[in-house]
Amino acid sequence: MGGNSPCASCKLLRRRCIKDCIFAPYFPSDDPQKFVIVHKIFGASNVSKMLQELPVHQRADAVSSLVYEASARMRDPVYGCVGAISYLQNQVSELQMQLAVAQAEILCVQMNHESLMPPSETDLHHKSYLLQNNLSQIPDFNTPSNVIHHSPSPL
Template sequence: MEGGDPLKRKPCAKCRTQKRKCPEDCLLAPYFPAAKRRSFLSVHKVFGSGKVAKALKGLPEDQRAAAASSMVSEADARIKDPVNGCIGEINGLRAEVEMLRGLLAECEPEVARLKALVETGQAKTDPRPNEAGSPLPPA
């Protein structure tokens, strides 16, 4: 067949970066194909490809994809924030959740007031806002 063997696998990102032939039993090939070179380079920079391969080898095959994905996430976070890594992102998201909870707590009394107005039939039907900017009577 022309064009080469269709079953021939393309090299993984590690082998392609190192300009080597990718062995048939390459442990990194399923998780770091050549198209994911940037992900591999991040993981390699933070952890080293040998440690990544060793970590993946020590896991059951059904857990390796999740582990590789986690390593990419952690490596990207470490490159972005070398001191805190993923923990810095987690703490930032926790702070954002707390801020949003506070905003929600501020809005809940107004929502309850508006529901009560609608239930009692006191809500204006005119969609144009009053002087305060609300289409409903002031509290």
């Protein structure tokens, strides 16, 4: 930032904000809490090193990730982001299960509805066709090719 208003980092650390301050573009003075959290978890020196190692076009995303991880660590010092991800994965699993149950219930209602209605000519033709095609795929166990012969095993 330089000059009149130092960035949140320089303000917190009580230093002069230089023209090419690594923190200035990502930690503006009007949002000091963002830097306070990141500084408390990672330390200003480590954040500075991380940002310097990244290309400029990736730094904003890295800062967003650092802020998110630091906030998660403040809420849950043991698990941090992993705890949040685990919670969300469990929620997705529960919702998928609820969706499967709802879909099964819809299918049951549809089948009950179909059984109450008299079948149309097209339905009968379609069901007959499916039955014939599926029956042709079932092996006939009475034919000699499908009969399994067991020879007595020697004792």
